[in-house]
Amino acid sequence: MILKFRNEPEELKMLQCLHRRMRLSPKDYSHFLNLEKGFSGEKKFDELLEHSPEEWIILNDLLFDYSNTIFQIDSLLITGGCIYLFEVKNYEGDFYIEQDRWYKAPSNAEVMNPLLQLQRSESLLRRLLHELGVKTPLKALLIFINPEFQLYQATMNLPAIFPAQNKRFMDNLILKSQPANKRHTMLAEKLMSLHLEDIPFGRRFEYTFEELEKGIKCSSCGLFMSLLNKNNLKCSCGSIERTEFAILRSVEDYKILFPQEKITTKSIHMFCNIFNSKRSIQKILSKHYQLNGFGKTSYYEPF
Ligand SMILES: [Zn+2]
Known part of the structure; x- marks a missing residue:
């Protein structure tokens, strides 16, 4: 049973919106691709867990602040006999380990050692669980999800599940694990109450x-759409979307990009740049949002 689903990270959402509307710096662009890749790896792992037994408890994408340290967990699986912490990696290509350092081949560029990250989260979670009086053992594992990943010079005792082992690992787990009990459900609820919902991501991106x-x-191909008729927009890829929905989608983008700004007819009219007159924008906004204030200072808020 999945008690907490995974959401797209806020930072990724913002970079997606930005990428559609401006040229990202090479550094931001590669960060964007990394986030996207990481998220798609986590979604792939979710598919593996999708058909897991109902008596398991799954919490995805947790963020804790424990003893003034913030740490994140990709997936936590609570079974009767063991709690599993999974750190999912979507690495692609050839990698090797040399004296505890991880490198990418053939460039020999050093990459962050994912084991250190795993050990850090494991240690913090272990302390948190101890404080909550949890006796169930904790096991932390790296999950390499990408079938194109190959790691050389790894020892057998590396706490990692490789792509070719993923399915077998899950099948084994289903065979030998015990169902979670009421105490585990209470633990899951406690962990969810400790989860930090909104953490502002480290750095802001500069744009006006x-x-x-x-x-x-x-929404299919990312190109700009144009008016097909009054009620519909068309794209050169063949997509057709109702103008109303497309405008509401753009309002969501606007909210992500300018969280401090108010939604006004003027700002959305300029942002969407689809109608000459503001009238249609005003009609759509009034239907889906609550109008506050009068005249030039009026703005829209969710109902
Ligand atoms: Zn399109």
Whole structure:
């Protein structure tokens, strides 16, 4: 039973919106690709767990602040006999380990040792569980999800499950694990109450409303859409979307990009850049949002 589902990270959402509307710096772009890759790896792992026994408790994407240290857990699986902490890696290509350092081949570029990250989260979670009086043993594992991943010079005792082992690992787990009990459900609820919902991500990206490209982006291909008729937009990829939905989608992008700004007819009209007149934007906003204030200072809020 999945008690906590995985959401797309806020930082990734913001970079997606930005990437659609401006050229990211090479550093931000590679960070964006990394986040995207990481998230898609985690989703792939979720698929593996999708058909797990109902008596297991699964908590995805947890964030804790324990003894002034913030740590994140990709997936936590609570079974009767053991609690599993999974750190999912979507590494692709050839890697090797030399004297506890991890390198990518053939470039020999050193990469962050994922084992250190795993050990850090494990140690903090172990202390947290101890404090909560939990006696069930904890086991931390790296999950390499990408079938194109190969690691050389790894020892057999590395706490890792490799792509070719993923399915077998799950099958084995189903065979030998015990169902979680009421105490485990209470533990899961406690952990969810300790989870930090909103952590502002480290750095902000620099952009202004003016420098972003305006228009409505197609949700299938990412190109700008144009008016097909009054009620529908079309894209050169063949997609057709109701104008109303496309505008609401753009309002969501606007909210992600400018969380401090108010939603006004003027700002959304400029942001969507699809109608000459503001009238249609006003109609759509009034239907889905609550209008506050009067005249030029009026703005929209969710109902
Ligand atoms: Zn398209």
